Amino acid sequence: METWPFWLAGLGIGAFVPLFALTTGKALGISSGYSEMCAITKPASAERWKLWFALGLPLGGLASALLGGGPSVSTSSAEMTSALGVSGAAQLLLLALGGAFIGYGARMAGGCTSGHSIVGIAQGAKSSLIATIGFMAGGFAATWIAILLAGGAQ
Amino acid sequence: MKPVVFLSAGALFGFLLSQARATDYAAIHGMFKLTDLHLFGVIGVAIATAAAGLALLRRGASTALNGERINVSPKPYHKAVFAGGLVFGVGWALSGACPGTALAQLGEGKLYALATVSGVVLGTWLRQRLASPSVKPARAS
Numbered sequence: 001m002e003t004w005p006f007w008l009a010g011l012g013i014g015a016f017v018p019l020f021a022l023t024t025g026k027a028l029g030i031s032s033g034y035s036e037m038c039a040i041t042k043p044a045s046a047e048r049w050k051l052w053f054a055l056g057l058p059l060g061g062l063a064s065a066l067l068g069g070g071p072s073v074s075t076s077s078a079e080m081t082s083a084l085g086v087s088g089a090a091q092l093l094l095l096a097l098g099g100a101f102i103g104y105g106a107r108m109a110g111g112c113t114s115g116h117s118i119v120g121i122a123q124g125a126k127s128s129l130i131a132t133i134g135f136m137a138g139g140f141a142a143t144w145i146a147i148l149l150a151g152g153a154q
Numbered sequence: 155m156k157p158v159v160f161l162s163a164g165a166l167f168g169f170l171l172s173q174a175r176a177t178d179y180a181a182i183h184g185m186f187k188l189t190d191l192h193l194f195g196v197i198g199v200a201i202a203t204a205a206a207g208l209a210l211l212r213r214g215a216s217t218a219l220n221g222e223r224i225n226v227s228p229k230p231y232h233k234a235v236f237a238g239g240l241v242f243g244v245g246w247a248l249s250g251a252c253p254g255t256a257l258a259q260l261g262e263g264k265l266y267a268l269a270t271v272s273g274v275v276l277g278t279w280l281r282q283r284l285a286s287p288s289v290k291p292a293r294a295s
Contacts, residue, residue, distance in 0.1 A: 006195035009174035013196065014203020016167055018211045024155055024163070025222030030254040034278040052157040056164020057254055061261025063165065064172030071263030079180040080250060092269040094248055099273020100280070101245025102253060107281035108238025110229050113252045116239075117197065122204035125228030127235050134239015135246060142247035143186035 001068035017119050029115035030054060031106035084150045109134065155220050168258040177259045179250030186247050249273070 004012070020028050026049070033054035036047055065071035077095075081087045086094055106112045109131040111120060117135065120128020174196045175181040184190025208226060218224050246252055249270045251259060256274060259267035 004173040010196045010199025012170045014200040017204035018207030025218030027226040038279045049160045052160035053164035056161040057168035057257035058261030059165035060168025061258035065262040073263040095269040096273035098245045098249030099270040100277035103274035103277025104281045105238045105242030108234045127229045127231035131239040134236045135243040138240040138243020139186045139247040142244040
């Protein structure tokens with residue numbers, strides 16, 4: 001799929017942050033939207049907007065795929081298979097496990113790659129810088145351990 | 155504000171994440187293998203742009219267009235931030251996704267992201283369930 005160059009995508013994501021704040025008064029954040037999913041049966045809190053925001057994300061993914069001539073529907077990740085040699089049910093389990101780490105870690109750290117790494121660092125927040133160093137360190141470690149377990153770098 | 159505003163904003167952000175290839179397993183894997191520096195470029199430009207925009211906003215406006223006070227303040231630091239970051243990073247690498255991109259992937263037709271999204275919901279629930287009140291992150295974060 002043909003996508004934007006890095007600088008254009010970066011400009012778009014970066015500009016989104018102040019424009020969203022100017023429009024709604026709010027700081028972009030996504031991982032806490034999952035807290036709203038967990039609280040779906042409870043009365044709507046002031047944070048309910050995060051649920052709507054999260055539900056909008058797939059629509060944007062669809063629009064992007066349509067622009068690229070898609071979407072093409074797939075039930076397994078060919079890239080993950082070629083990187084780590086896992087497919088089928090094992091792949092889905094690994095994705096779910098990864099997702100659980102993401103959710104657990106984001107709530108421990110108080111944010112994710114959007115709220116901490118983009119919005120937080122852009123404000124010069126110490127907590128966000130430390131969280132992001134953690135994101136990167138955890139990612140590097142897991143990637144290289146996974147590659148070694150899968151039988152060496154390809 | 156109406157849900158449709160946030161739904162639209164989410165759609166726009168999902169579109170941007172997809173165009174940035176942040177929804178691409180190979181791009182994430184390549185970033186951590188240092189064989190594809192594309193996403194480092196995206197993140198760097200995004201931080202610089204957001205910093206400039208927020209600085210302008212701080213000087214220019216204290217009230218949003220909807221009349222609300224603009225409330226963008228640094229997240230608090232506590233001792234679980236780094237450890238939580240590490241845990242998150244492991245998940246980021248394993249799934250090739252983060253909380254936002256997993257949802258955008260679904261729209262791209264990558265139905266396997268349902269497993270990732272389910273995992274994130276489970277992990278979020280588990281942490282909120284297990285965390286003691288003193289370190290339990292506020293739902294607003």
